[in-house]
Amino acid sequence: MTDTILKIQGLKVAYGGIKAVKGIDLEISRGELVTLIGANGAGKTTTLKAITGTLPSCKIEGTITYKGQPLKDVHSFQLVERKLAMVPEGRGVFTRMTIQENLMMGAYTRNDKAGIADDVDKWFTVFPRLxxxxxxxxxxxxxxxQQMLAxxxxxxxxxELLLLDEPSMGLSPIMVEKIFEVIRKVSSEGITILLVEQNAKLALEAAHRGYVMDSGALIMSGNAADMLHDPRVKAAYLGE
Structure with missing residues (x-):
């Protein structure tokens, strides 16, 4: 049993003549918090949607392996049963359901009523506003x-693997601080996280490792703390 939970090899995604992702390789080990940073349009969200099988009609090449099994032909709704969840850009909450009902929808693959009730209490403690x-x-x-709820x-x-797509987008500074506090808490509990984030500084401060994506290609990767001090990262993404 390998400790690699997610492995992407030679991923290419093209919409017609537009190459959104250009043959990337990415790997995440169990328990890691890995961040994928880059400018708007770099291909970050497309990469997450390729993992979850939620891309519109397009040409996809390469392999994506989760817990040693290829994800080809796996429906997105089956991923939750395999313990892979995603918080999409824009939150995607069920707007006409209550907060309580949204949380219960998150547990639809489970039947341990006492455990579900305990988890509702847990997240209500973490997010008192909810x-x-x-x-x-x-x-x-x-x-x-809504981001808290999502x-x-x-x-x-x-x-076992949580994908987060731009969790800080459009939020107030105090709310961003709360969201990242929770991301670090979840990571400390051993849940593996792939974090796509425009706020490169906060993402790299929270992460173990990082990848930089530009124009559909991965141009840099390494230890997150080292990347925070890399002059190229500072100049391009940290405004320094």
Whole structure:
């Protein structure tokens, strides 16, 4: 049994004549928090959607292996049963369901009622705002509250690998701080995380390792702490 939980080899994604991802290799070991940083349009979200099988019609080449098994022809809804969950860009909460109902939807693959109840209590403790509004429709929440809910809902499935797509996008500084506090907490509990994030500084501070993506290609990778001090990363992504 390898400790590699996710392995991407030679991934290429093309929409017609547009090459969004150009033959990337990426690997994540169990328990790691790995971040994928880069500018808008670099191909980061396309990479996550290729992993989860949620891309629109396009040409995909290469292999994606999760827990030693290829993900080719695996439907996206089956991934939750395999303990892979994603918090998409834009949150994707069920707007016409309550907070409580959203959390229960996150646990739909489970049947341990006591464990589910314990997890609801756990995430209500982590996110007190959600507890205060448990009966409120998710569509009436602020962007930050919806992000909290999307993360808690994904974690209700007890994922072994959690994909996070731009969790800080559009949030206030105080809310961004809270979201990253939770990301670090989840990582400390041993859940493997692949974090796609535009805020390179916060992402690299939280991560063990990092990859830099530019125009569909991976141009750099390494220890996250080292990358924080790399002059190229500083100049391009940290505004220094």
């Amino acid at each position: 507890k205060e509004r448990a009966g409120q429709l998710a569509g009436t929440l602020s962007g930050g509250e 993360m808690a809902r994904a974690l209700m499935s007890h994922p």
